[in-house]
Amino acid sequence: MTSPDSQTIELDGEYLDTITVHGREYQKYSIEHRIYFGPVDEEEAQRLDDQERVFQRIFDSRLIFPPIPRLRRVLDCGHGSGAWALGVAEQYPDCEVTGVDIAPQMSPDDVPENLWLQVDDLNRTFTFPSNHFDLVHSRLLATGIHRARWSSYIRDIVRVLKPGGWVQMIEIYFNVQSDNGSITDQHALRRWSSHYMRALEDRKDLRIGSRMRNLLTGSGLVEVDTKMIPLPLSAWSNDPRMRDIGRSNSDNIHQLLRSLALYPLIQRLHMSVENFDALVEEAQQEARDHSLKAYFPL
Ligand SMILES: C[S@@+](CC[C@H](N)C(=O)[O-])C[C@H]1O[C@@H](n2cnc3c(N)ncnc32)[C@H](O)[C@@H]1O
Structure with a gap:
């Protein structure tokens, strides 16, 4: 190397x-x-x-x-x-x-x-x-x-x-979305998102996906095509393929939430390990509820 x-x-x-x-x-x-x-x-x-x-x-x-x-x-x-x-x-x-x-x-x-x-x-x-x-x-x-x-x-x-x-x-926009209002600011998934974004905002632009089109065209590139795809966190979709993806995500979402946010929340925001574990566990339970339309924009 x-x-x-x-x-x-x-x-x-x-x-x-x-x-x-x-x-x-x-x-x-x-x-x-x-x-x-x-x-x-x-x-x-x-x-x-x-x-x-x-x-x-x-x-x-x-x-x-x-x-x-x-x-x-x-x-x-x-x-x-x-x-x-x-x-x-x-x-x-x-x-x-x-x-x-x-x-x-x-x-x-x-x-x-x-x-x-x-x-x-x-x-x-x-x-x-x-x-x-x-x-x-x-x-x-x-x-x-x-x-x-x-x-x-x-x-x-x-x-x-x-x-x-x-x-x-x-890029994934790690702010959990729900276009039918089923996810509120009180949900653990949304609280995870706001802590995570706050923990990194001094160094990183986690909203970069939404600025990508302007950045790419501004750099002189032509034929720029951008698309937002919802990455389902649970099996809410009517589309069988997306429902299937959502189902497997809903079983594993704690791995993603833990691995991304463990250091940022505990070391940078000084959240206790117990509170971090409880937040991830609660978010995992929410993802198992397929009536919640939760997704990360991709
Ligand atoms: C979330 S992972 C994504 C890996 C891969 N692109 C994928 O989609 O599976 C981010 C990767 O980028 C690397 N990375 C982060 N910041 C970097 C930097 N400033 N320069 C080079 N690599 C970096 C990390 O070490 C990590 O392997």
């Missing part, structure tokens, strides 16, 4: 160090530099792999949306467990896939020959050459990109794209 900035063994070590907080492992470097507050342990890698399967069901098994006749080079920003990058490398064996992540801990051990995983901070200016990639993929980075970095992050992405290249971005 290399980083354009990591000239020394000491710096590599810095990226490898972890700390344990309330039973979960975090990258020490990210926590100390307030870059990313999510865990980087085996449990999180498994959760991201499971989440990839949910995305595959939502997106009809499509990894790539734009029409790219010949895919030669792809960049995956914040590859996490590598699930998406691995899928692309396997599906397109002639394509060179590069993944970048601040944390190497969740990277898979065995990767195909056409996949390279690197360690770097995407908040720093990209060092990749200009006009290089056919596609840049950036998924669920709102909790990692600094709130003031978004314009220059997208400018960097555009710079490294070949003329005619594409960017594919997906």
